[in-house]
Amino acid sequence: MKIAIIGGGPMGLAIGYYAIKKGYSVDIYEKDNVLGGMSASFDFDGDIIEKYYHFFCKTDMALFELLKDLGIYHLLKWKNTSMGFYYKQKLQPFGDPISLLKFDGLDIISKLRYGFLAFYSTKLKNWSSLDRKYAIDWLKSIIGEKAYNVLWDKLLSLKFYQYQTKVSAAWIWNRIKRVGLSRDSIFKESLGYVEGGVKTIIDALSTHLKESGVNIYLNKGVDKILIENNALKGIEVEGEIFSYDKVISTIPINILQHVITDKNIASKYKDFTYLDVMCVVIKLRKPFSRYFWININDDEIKIPGLINYSALREDIKSNIVYIPFYLPKDSELLKKDESFIKDLCKTYLKKINKDLKDEDFLAFSINIYKNAQGVYEPLYLYKLPPINVAKDFYALDTTYYYPEDRGFSESVRIAKYVVDRYL
Numbered sequence: 012m013k014i015a016i017i018g019g020g021p022m023g024l025a026i027g028y029y030a031i032k033k034g035y036s037v038d039i040y041e042k043d044n045v046l047g048g049m050s051a052s053f054d055f056d057g058d059i060i061e062k063y064y065h066f067f068c069k070t071d072m073a074l075f076e077l078l079k080d081l082g083i084y085h086l087l088k089w090k091n092t093s094m095g096f097y098y099k100q101k102l103q104p105f106g107d108p109i110s111l112l113k114f115d116g117l118d119i120i121s122k123l124r125y126g127f128l129a130f131y132s133t134k135l136k137n138w139s140s141l142d143r144k145y146a147i148d149w150l151k152s153i154i155g156e157k158a159y160n161v162l163w164d165k166l167l168s169l170k171f172y173q174y175q176t177k178v179s180a181a182w183i184w185n186r187i188k189r190v191g192l193s194r195d196s197i198f199k200e201s202l203g204y205v206e207g208g209v210k211t212i213i214d215a216l217s218t219h220l221k222e223s224g225v226n227i228y229l230n231k232g233v234d235k236i237l238i239e240n241n242a243l244k245g246i247e248v249e250g251e252i253f254s255y256d257k258v259i260s261t262i263p264i265n266i267l268q269h270v271i272t273d274k275n276i277a278s279k280y281k282d283f284t285y286l287d288v289m290c291v292v293i294k295l296r297k298p299f300s301r302y303f304w305i306n307i308n309d310d311e312i313k314i315p316g317l318i319n320y321s322a323l324r325e326d327i328k329s330n331i332v333y334i335p336f337y338l339p340k341d342s343e344l345l346k347k348d349e350s351f352i353k354d355l356c357k358t359y360l361k362k363i364n365k366d367l368k369d370e371d372f373l374a375f376s377i378n379i380y381k382n383a384q385g386v387y388e389p390l391y392l393y394k395l396p397p398i399n400v401a402k403d404f405y406a407l408d409t410t411y412y413y414p415e416d417r418g419f420s421e422s423v424r425i426a427k428y429v430v431d432r433y434l
């Protein structure tokens with residue numbers, strides 16, 4: 012039986028991986044010139060690194076299984092990392108009980124309530140009641156208005172903009188939980204990476220797939236998915252039509268409204284909102300900070316946080332910082348030129364680390380990924396079209412594992428589920 016997978020990100024590759032184990036013959040179509048999607052890597056001034064920073068957590072079980080299967084589990088490394096918070100014009104330690112108590116900017120009651128949020132989030136198992144609430148209401152009900160304004164408001168507003176009031180509590184809870192559970196103790200955060208970066212995993216997967224006879228077509232975007240009378244007829248690529256027994260799409264589902272030929276089915280995908288992400292990667296002459304993740308609440312800095320990647324990756328010698336800008340489709344930033352973005356990032360970094368001089372900025376790269384971040388409204392799973400939306404056609408993306416946030420491991424987990432359940 013022959014199947015086509017649309018999308019060569021972790022999910023598409025993992026579906027291919029599990030499908031060949033079941034004896035399927037597999038073709039993978041990827042519109043980009045490299046595999047990986049949001050997990051793709053590139054040559055950044057001599058360092059092969061992710062276009063978008065990646066770290067792993069102790070709960071990423073599906074990923075660990077895959078690494079073992081591929082024989083590269085020994086390359087998974089753990090690092091004790093710490094978090095900072097730029098508030099009141101200073102970079103303060105954050106993310107463990109002592110730092111929280113010392114944090115300048117909150118009263119003791121707010122701090123205790125915030126500590127409770129972090130603890131409670133790691134213990135909560137049944138999230139069904141959170142699925143009916145909005146993140147802002149839920150956060151305020153636990154930590155109070157004051158702590159919400161200091162610790163969360165900027166993070167949500169600079170990630171979701173006009174959609175911030177729509178985000179579900181279950182999604183935000185899950186994000187707090189994932190990092191909260193990736194600890195050696197309440198004082199020690201521990202995050203993971205694979206030596207050589209995510210490229211090591213993508214390369215191992217694609218090598219295995221190719222050796223198993225899978226055809227991987229790069230630079231081949233699927234233009235049309237042909238569906239008639241609720242059944243798959245084939246796919247169209249560069250004007251040619253190809254027939255398959257089954258087709259599985261892993262591309263962001265909001266694109267499907269323009270790709271599926273059956274109007275009725277296409278219309279099921281039109282009401283899903285996504286933001287783009289622009290991630291600026293910067294190489295510095297000296298280390299930026301001792302913190303890995305830095306949250307920011309400052310009226311002059313219009314980003315929710317930044318990632319000091321070198322505090323995680325011991326296999327990279329350069330000092331690398333990622334600045335993610337989440338962008339709604341109407342964002343003015345998307346219209347700005349490269350030099351504007353670079354200057355903006357320089358200003359931000361120099362404000363946070365006063366020792367940085369212009370000559371410390373060695374290299375920049377600006378990467379944009381369209382439809383990178385879904386807006387997860389309450390009861391999100393009930394709004395999604397079924398995975399098996401027409402006979403022999405299946406469609407899902409990173410939002411199908413709500414309330415989990417986008418993650419490499421979650422894409423692998425759902426890939427395995429799809430193969431077990433539908434193939």
Ligand SMILES: Cc1cc2nc3c(=O)[nH]c(=O)nc-3n(C[C@H](O)[C@H](O)[C@H](O)COP(=O)(O)OP(=O)(O)OC[C@H]3O[C@@H](n4cnc5c(N)ncnc54)[C@H](O)[C@@H]3O)c2cc1C
Nearest residue numbers: 018020021022042048049050063065066232233417418419
């Ligand atoms: C800024 C950022 C930071 C992240 N940080 C982390 C992290 O720290 N840890 C972690 O685990 N995860 C992280 N992620 C998430 C992780 O990268 C994703 O969960 C993962 O890549 C999703 O894989 P996927 O295959 O489901 O989707 P994608 O990676 O989106 O892959 C979809 C693929 O489909 C292709 N495609 C689109 N349209 C077509 C078409 N018409 N025809 C053919 N192909 C098409 C795309 O080019 C892409 O390759 C991050 C993501 C971003 C954006």
